Amino acid sequence: MHDLAMGMPHVQRLEGTRGRPVYQVGGRSFVFFRNPRPDAADPETGERYPDVIVFWVASEADKEALVADEHSPFFTTPHFRGHPSVLLREAHLDRLGYDELAEIVQDAWLARASPRRARAWLEAHGLPSTPD
Template sequence: MKDLDELALAMPQAEKQVSDDGRPTYSVHGKFFCFHRTRRPDAVDPETGERLDDVLVFRVADLGEKEIMLADDRGVFFTTPHWNGYSAVLMRIPSLGRIDREELRDLVAEAWLTRAQKRVAKAWLAEEGIEEDGRG
């Protein structure tokens, strides 16, 4: 979570809000790109049936990107019926340890790009040396 916090806040104009129970939401221009979700009835532990308390939500570019991520053999990303038709993937906090920092950085950057203003995104992509059409 420390890496997530650092990487998310490194994105231009990113802000962090923390709920009363300590759950962060990372946003840009008032729109979330990643957040720690509260317990919900659609995400339960398959062994205990209890609602999961450790789920992160990341915005993704589109539903095609979502499907690619969900097909990852590692099983890091998942979704629930609540998120059907919505460009976002879910990940449990313990799964952060199953991806390296560079992959987490890419995940955060891609999520941020879905919400950042076009001029801000374009400037960041140019600064990073990334072609706009090669971002996802």
């Protein structure tokens, strides 16, 4: 996961609260490892998840597509209502294939990169630089 985030252009890794990594492009976070908080906890024990990763998404529709699938490891909490991001427990990274995780990281980067950087990256990868 870390290599994927650092593999995107113009990325800076910062040390967030409690030393948890924050990945930014142009000073804007696109992936970060969250500290345990009461809104993301085990429903049986109430113990806060210590390993939540936040990924930016491009839109509410993208967020809903990821969290609505009952087989998806992505989730959200009321704290993130209206926020363009999805959550994933680090313990569940193995539920994603490499290509799916790469796509999530790339999409997070694209959601936060400047339009010029996003266009350049898309063009370099032979992808349309404007939405279909």
